[in-house]
Amino acid sequence: MQAHVSQNYLKKRAGRDKRFIAFSYAAILLAGAFLVFFFVDIVHSAWPAFEQAELRVEVNYNDQARKMGDNALDENVSYLVSRGFTRLIPNLLREDPSLLGTSEDKWVLADSEVDQYLKGKPNRLRKAERQLVDTMRAEGRARLAFNKGFFLNGDSKLPEMAGIWAAAVGSLYVLIITLAFSFPLGVATAIYLEEFAPDNRLMQVVEVNINNLAAIPSILFGLLGLSIFINFMGVPRSSALVGGLTLSLMTLPVIIISTRAAILAIPDSIREGALALGATRWQMVITNILPLSLPGILTGTIIGLARAIGETAPLMIVGMMAYIPEAPDGFTSAATVLPAQIYTWSSDSMRAFTERTSAGIIVLLAVMLLMNGAAIYLRNKYETKW
CATH class of the missing domain: 1.20.5 (Single alpha-helices involved in coiled-coils or other helix-helix interfaces)
Structure with missing residues (x-):
């Protein structure tokens, strides 16, 4: 049984x-x-965002084109050409007066509705306009070419002119500021807590709060950055400096926790051996603990920065959701970042911005995957097995 x-x-x-x-x-x-x-x-x-419609048209640099660029094009095709191109013609004539009275046949940027039509997507072209575009395509005067402007242009109200360059430069500046402030402060804090801090009630409270800071919603760091850096310290709003400092607050707990974990992974025999040979506690940290824990520190830092580059909420609070068509020329200039640029495009009503939103997400994902891949590579290559 x-x-x-x-x-x-x-x-x-x-x-x-x-x-x-x-x-x-x-x-x-x-x-x-x-x-x-x-x-x-x-x-x-x-x-589709990596291709852009172009039209081959004749541009006449006449007297009327000095005032309005549309006058430089044949009236039958002028409404098919991007306003971003026609607006540049008066500036070209002012910069180079020798163009006046000449003409040239060249490929120019097409309007976003033409672009959508050539890609087989919904558009607002009338029947006659579609027939004209079909005729130009049959004659080899309409094409889809690689969209260099997506990578080289800043933001624009015209979807065919919009690009990620300004946001990419702003993201780079923000990451530099974030790394410059959070890395040394985070590593130094972790070393003190693990190797020098006394085991008392105050240090226990500090450790608990550091762990809590790593888990709170990121938008709260935006409110903290607004209060401290903008309202109290007077850092320029919408600048890469205030964005980087705000993200430093968010990244700091991640770096502290990862650095402490890397230091804890080192056997006590390394410490005891260094101290037994006459090294001071500070010399032991500099010559033994820090070099051996560096792979773990770098891994945690890169992962923290990868998280920071994808943040939008805290940067909205400090004003980095603004329309920025030009790349910033310094850390205190007005700037935006890739996540904010993607959010702005996603909320636009024009259909052509939808594909640019997805293309921006692809670029952002590629950057984050590269950073996480670099963290994994550094960990596997330099990690010491005990």
């Missing part, structure tokens, strides 16, 4: 194990399916 009960129990337990394994595989497959669907959808939506 007892053997029979044991057999039944073992069968039930084996059945539970099989069901658990099946549920685990199902969960992994479901998560993988969602991830694949996400990437396929984003790439499918973003791919």
Whole structure:
């Protein structure tokens, strides 16, 4: 009887194990399916943004073009050409008066509605305009070319002119500020807490609060940055400096926690050996602890920066959601960042901005994956096995 009960129990337990394994595989497959669907959808939506419609038209640099660029084009095609191009013609004539009275046949940027039509997407072109575009395409005067402007231009109200250059430069400036302030302060704090701080109630409170800061919503850091850096210290609003300082507050707990974990992973025998040879505690930290823990420190720092580059909420609070068509020329100039640029495009009503939103997400994901890949590479290459 007892053997029979044991057999039944073992069968039930084996059945539970099989069901658990099946549920685990199902969960992994479901998560993988969602991830694949996400990437396929984003790439499918973003791919058209890397191509831009161009028209080959004759540009006449006449007297009327000095006042209005539209007068330099044939009236039948002027409304198909981007206003971003026609607005530049008067400036070209002022900069180079020798162009006056000449003409040239050149490829120019097409309007966003023409661009959408050539890509087979919904557009607002009239029937006659579509027929004209079809005629130009048949004659080899309309094409889809690689969209260099997406990488070289700043933001624009015209979707065919909009690019990520200004946001990319702003993101770089913000990351430099974030790294410059959070890395040395975070590493120094972690070293003090692990190697020098006394084990008392005050230090325990500090450690608990550091762990709590790593988990609070990021928008609260934006409110803190607004109060301290803008209202109290007078740092310029919407600048890369205030954005970097705000993200430094958010990244600091991550660097402290990862640095402490890297230091804790070093065996006590390393410390005891250095101290036994006559090294002071500070010399032991500089010559033994810090070099051995550097791979873990760098990994945590890069992961913290990768999280910071994708943040939008704290930067909205400090004014970095502004329309910035030109790249910042310094840390105190008005700037925006890639996540803010993507959010701005996503809220625009024009259809052409939808594909640029997805393309911006692709660029941001690529940067974050590269940073996380670099963190994994550094950890695997330089990590010491004890």
